[in-house]
Amino acid sequence: xxxxxxxxxxxxxxxxxxxxxxxxxxxxxxxxxxxxxxxxxxxxxxxxxxxxxxxxxxxxxxxxxxxxxxxxxxxxxxxxxxxxxxxxxxxxxxxxxxxxxxxxxxxxxxxxxxxxxxxxxxxxxxxxxxxxxxxxxxxxxxxxxxxxxxxxxxxxxxxxxxxxxxxxxxxxxxxxxxxxxxxxxxxxxxxxxxxxxxxxxxxxxxxxxxxxxxxxxxxxxxxxxxxxxxxxxxxxxxxxxxxxxxxxxxxxxxxxxxxxxxxxxxxxxxxxxxxxxxxxxxxxxxxxxxxxxxxxxxxxxxxxxxx
Amino acid sequence: xxxxxxxxxxxxxxxxxxxxxxxxxxxxxxxxxxxxxxxxxxxxxxxxxxxxxxxxxxxxxxxxxxxxxxxxxxxxxxxxxxxxxxxxxxxxxxxxxxxxxxxxxxxxxxxxxxxxxxxxxxxxxxxxxxxxxxxxxxxxxxxxxxxxxxxxxxxxxxxxxxxxxxxxxxxxxxxxxxxxxxxxxxxxxxxxxxxxxxxxx
Numbered sequence: 383x384x385x386x387x388x389x390x391x392x393x394x395x396x397x398x399x400x401x402x403x404x405x406x407x408x409x410x411x412x413x414x415x416x417x418x419x420x421x422x423x424x425x426x427x428x429x430x431x432x433x434x435x436x437x438x439x440x441x442x443x444x445x446x447x448x449x450x451x452x453x454x455x456x457x458x459x460x461x462x463x464x465x466x467x468x469x470x471x472x473x474x475x476x477x478x479x480x481x482x483x484x485x486x487x488x489x490x491x492x493x494x495x496x497x498x499x500x501x502x503x504x505x506x507x508x509x510x511x512x513x514x515x516x517x518x519x520x521x522x523x524x525x526x527x528x529x530x531x532x533x534x535x536x537x538x539x540x541x542x543x544x545x546x547x548x549x550x551x552x553x554x555x556x557x558x559x560x561x562x563x564x565x566x567x568x569x570x571x572x573x574x575x576x577x578x579x580x581x582x583x584x585x586x587x588x589x590x591x592x593x594x595x596x597x598x599x600x601x602x603x604x605x606x607x608x609x610x611x612x613x614x615x616x617x618x619x620x621x622x623x624x625x626x627x628x629x630x631x632x633x634x635x636x637x638x639x640x641x642x643x644x645x646x647x648x649x650x651x652x653x654x655x656x657x658x659x660x661x662x663x664x665x666x667x668x669x670x671x672x673x674x675x676x677x678x679x680x681x682x683x684x685x686x687x688x689x
Numbered sequence: 690x691x692x693x694x695x696x697x698x699x700x701x702x703x704x705x706x707x708x709x710x711x712x713x714x715x716x717x718x719x720x721x722x723x724x725x726x727x728x729x730x731x732x733x734x735x736x737x738x739x740x741x742x743x744x745x746x747x748x749x750x751x752x753x754x755x756x757x758x759x760x761x762x763x764x765x766x767x768x769x770x771x772x773x774x775x776x777x778x779x780x781x782x783x784x785x786x787x788x789x790x791x792x793x794x795x796x797x798x799x800x801x802x803x804x805x806x807x808x809x810x811x812x813x814x815x816x817x818x819x820x821x822x823x824x825x826x827x828x829x830x831x832x833x834x835x836x837x838x839x840x841x842x843x844x845x846x847x848x849x850x851x852x853x854x855x856x857x858x859x860x861x862x863x864x865x866x867x868x869x870x871x872x873x874x875x876x877x878x879x880x881x882x883x884x885x886x887x888x889x890x
Contacts, residue, residue: 384879387887461772486773488800515800539745539803540792548875557791557803584709585746592873599877600888617711675884 383671388602393573395480395531396506398453401604404642405672412455413651429465439651446658451684457482463493484510492523504528511535524569532571537579544593576605587612591641606645609638632660639664706754712739720844721763721837728768742771744779744799752815756852762844764819767827775799777825818847
């Protein structure tokens with residue numbers, strides 16, 4: 383285990399902290415609800431869903447967070463603004479922590495940023511994401527919103543690998559005139575969370591692990607990833623038993639945490655039952671490993687409760 | 690039938706398709722490949738078929754597997770478009786417009802439409818070898834099979850060798866450890882005597 387020479391900033395979103403030296407803060411775990419194909423969703427265009435089932439999932443994540451002390455974020459995915467309205471109303475009723483708003487569609491994301499501000503939810507919201515594809519319309523929507531926390535996606539298909547991802551953050555690489563970090567700050571984002579963007583196994587998924595260390599060393603910002611995507615996109619694993627798939631998910635999560643991640647987009651919220659224990663285990667092991675390096679776990683670290 | 694003393698041109702290698710992915714190989718001699726976009730459809734008579742949900746890596750795999758089989762002359766786009774990523778729109782744009790200097794697919798409305806692992810010649814070959822059949826939205830498997838049969842009858846093998854895509858390697862510089870003895874790249878090193886990671890950039 384290791385510590386970073388550069389000071390590691392801690393980002394605070396609605397009281398929940400991301401970042402610091404490895405072993406210092408517990409890992410923030412973000413479970414996704416209403417994702418594409420989620421069984422609780424009845425109409426993804428309009429945002430109708432089985433609210434009782436959804437509430438059970440959210441409550442389970444909260445329970446596991448309380449038990450393990452790994453903080454949790456509710457990651458809301460929506461196809462349309464209409465769906466976002468319903469999902470946000472639900473989140474307001476059943477979830478007190480921060481939320482990530484996410485959509486594959488930039489227009490929907492931009493409109494959701496405006497909606498969040500109208501609802502007075504901006505200080506609890508993390509925008510996912512500012513990326514190479516962010517265009518002027520989305521920039522404008524984000525600038526006009528009150529959102530000040532965002533995930534910065536360092537995915538750079540024009541320059542593969544860790545160096546390309548760092549370049550897209552720092553300089554914009556060969557695609558943009560300025561880096562995404564400068565862009566985010568221009569758009570009023572003060573709380574920056576860095577995500578390399580995980581590609582499938584065979585396409586370079588493993589670079590997310592080294593990226594996390596390099597990005598923290600160079601930037602001092604909180605870093606995390608959706609390493610779960612590498613597991614779910616692995617055709618070989620798809621037909622294996624559920625227990626086998628879960629083992630791989632938990633292993634990937636732990637490897638990402640060992641590689642200095644501060645947060646984890648752990649995929650379907652149903653995975654909370656095995657991701658929270660795996661992450662707590664990794665957090666405890668890392669915290670114990672760095673105590674000789676003068677890094678001490680926070681008062682609300684899993685090490686303080688589970689052992 | 691082949692003639693003695695004449696090397697018959699091969700439409701594909703035995704190892705075709707060269708790039709792994711979420712697809713089904715049907716009849717490799719067929720002149721039609723099928724992309725079902727975000728839909729999971731059962732397609733039997735195409736050379737190769739499968740979904741494509743992303744506007745960059747997914748597209749690269751399709752191009753690499755299509756141009757390495759000269760039998761394939763038509764690429765049928767069907768199924769539901771993947772919202773936001775728009776791989777169907779991106780495939781059409783790639784075929785129509787190609788790439789700009791940064792590797793961006795010109796005219797694509799997808800979120801991050803870049804090609805990283807295909808040389809420009811591969812894209813040109815894709816544009817020449819196949820014709821795209823735009824039936825985005827179509828999910829009727831029977832109708833898809835009929836279309837495959839219809840276009841397969843029109844297909845003659847592309848008159849050239851199969852195009853094998855060689856993955857572009859990223860230029861690497863010699864390792865520079867600076868004050869550290871463990872290298873992470875991007876000028877980040879670790880001094881393992883202190884387990885301290887620092888950036889020299």
